[in-house]
Amino acid sequence: MATTSAAVKVIPAPEPVPQPFAIKKAPTVLLTVHSFPTMEPVRFDQVASTFLHAPLRRDILHRAVIFEGDAHRLGRAKTKYRHEVRGSTRKIRPQKGTGQARLGDKKSPMLRGGGVAHGPKPRDFSTGLQRKVYDLAWRTALSYRYRRGELVVVDGSLDLQEADPGLANTIVQRYGWGKQSGRSLFVTNEPRENLANALEELEEDARVLTKFEIDVKDMLETGRVIIEREALAWLEKEHGLGVN
Structure with missing residues (x-):
């Protein structure tokens, strides 16, 4: 029985890749x-x-x-709430019978000269x-x-x-x-x-x-x-x- 020998291809090892020199930082x-x-x-x-x-x-x-x-x-902006506005707390008009919206005292934020709702106050930024x-x-x-x-x-x-x-x-x-x-x-x-x-x-x-x-x-x-x-x-x- 005849035998055949297969050629074995030898792959060369890869050459080492040169590494860059580390540059030392001057002190x-x-x-x-x-x-x-x-x-x-x-x-x-x-x-x-x-x-x-x-x-x-x-x-x-x-x-x-x-x-x-x-x-x-500087957070110096300041507005007055209704309790800080000077004035009477008397109700402006009756609760019912006038045909208009309900309204409290004259310091209401809805009125001119009243307090400011959710206004800026001095704060630290x-x-x-x-x-x-x-x-x-x-x-x-x-x-x-x-x-x-x-x-x-x-x-x-x-x-x-x-x-x-x-x-x-x-x-x-x-x-x-x-x-x-x-x-x-x-x-x-x-x-x-x-x-x-x-x-x-x-x-x-x-x-x-x-x-x-x-x-x-x-x-x-x-x-x-x-x-x-x-x-x-x-x-x-x-x-x-x-x-x-």
Whole structure:
């Protein structure tokens, strides 16, 4: 009996697919510190990348802006119920026999000058937000400004020698911090009276706030953020901890 041998086709093993190299995130980033008002670089500071190089999270920024807006909203609208309206409680007309609808006293919401049914009352519109989420929003906003080159850090004070609007306008226009670049925000560690008085006539170009007055929305709505190094260090201390 004849035997036939079938050819066995050998399939080669697939070649291993090269895996991409994992890029390790640097623990720190370099921050250029300038002198004011010459804006010459003074030194480079190392800042944690979790504070100034966080990924962009639009959802977190949106939640923080809504949270701040609700906290600033004033619910002062107030109307009077019928029991708060001044006047007699005497019934206006008899219950029956007049051929008209039943009616009580003159403070009825159906009458002009009476109370308001279901009207607005003073209330609190503020909402809640977890602290770690709000801290993440701060780091996201600062990181967004840092990556775009719109975060200018100044060594020492931002104050001027005198409250001169002309000098303030010269500085703003020289470095492109005016309304043509989307307005600028000066953030100071302490109140700077000369700077604040000088910028009163330049509201379309710049504004000044202390570190206690700014919020996430302020960091996002201007073209440039010029901040004192001490104020930035305080923000890092306040919002540098939490989720990454």
